[in-house]
Amino acid sequence: MESLDSDVRATDHHIATRPSLELIAKEDREDQEKGLPPRFGYPIDAGLNLHNSGKWVELPNGDKVWLLKIQSPEALSINLLFDSFWIPDGGKLFIYSEDKKQVHGAFTSKNNKGTKEDLA
Template identity: 40%
Template sequence: MPKVDLEKLKREDLEEAKMGIPPRFGKDIDVDFTLENSGRWEKVKGGNVWKLEVYSENSHSINMIFNDFFLAEGSELIIYNKEMNMMAGPITSFSNNKSRKFSTDIIIGQSVILEF
């Protein structure tokens, strides 16, 4: 992920606080990660697993917002931090919806691994 200028964000938050605007929750970073252009596929017993590590230097946590979310029946997505002490999932086709949007909870750390 591109490095975020935390000091600049803090200065902006201080200026906005003077106008009664609460501090931001996080910084949106648009990405275009797909099964085809990112991560790596591994053969495992019983099939294939795709893994992608997302690293954001100096972040306290990472959450994900998927804009074109659809999981086929029988597939699972698991998202966890590098320390493996926080996890979201397994996320299944049950989470599919008409808007094709999906958001994760906050996962503490500078790095998360997506495993599909």
């Protein structure tokens, strides 16, 4: 967890587009009238990947870390879903809050979804 122990910070950031809360509330009322269960969240396709966002940083021990700060003002939570997910053997992904009090991971090659070619 070298990246968590370092002082390196994400300088590149993505601010999620704010959805229409009025439209979401209307859809939720319609769903409730149909007897459907409550919605957990609202998906926003950010289209982020290693090539169009974030920043690679090399740590003193030679590890390479990809950093990206994701913000969604007024959101109650942020959940990440990956269309394709591939980590090489030995690689690790940690997702953590800016203050590093909430840490998710390590995600490793055991969590791969698809192949390396799917990411191209």
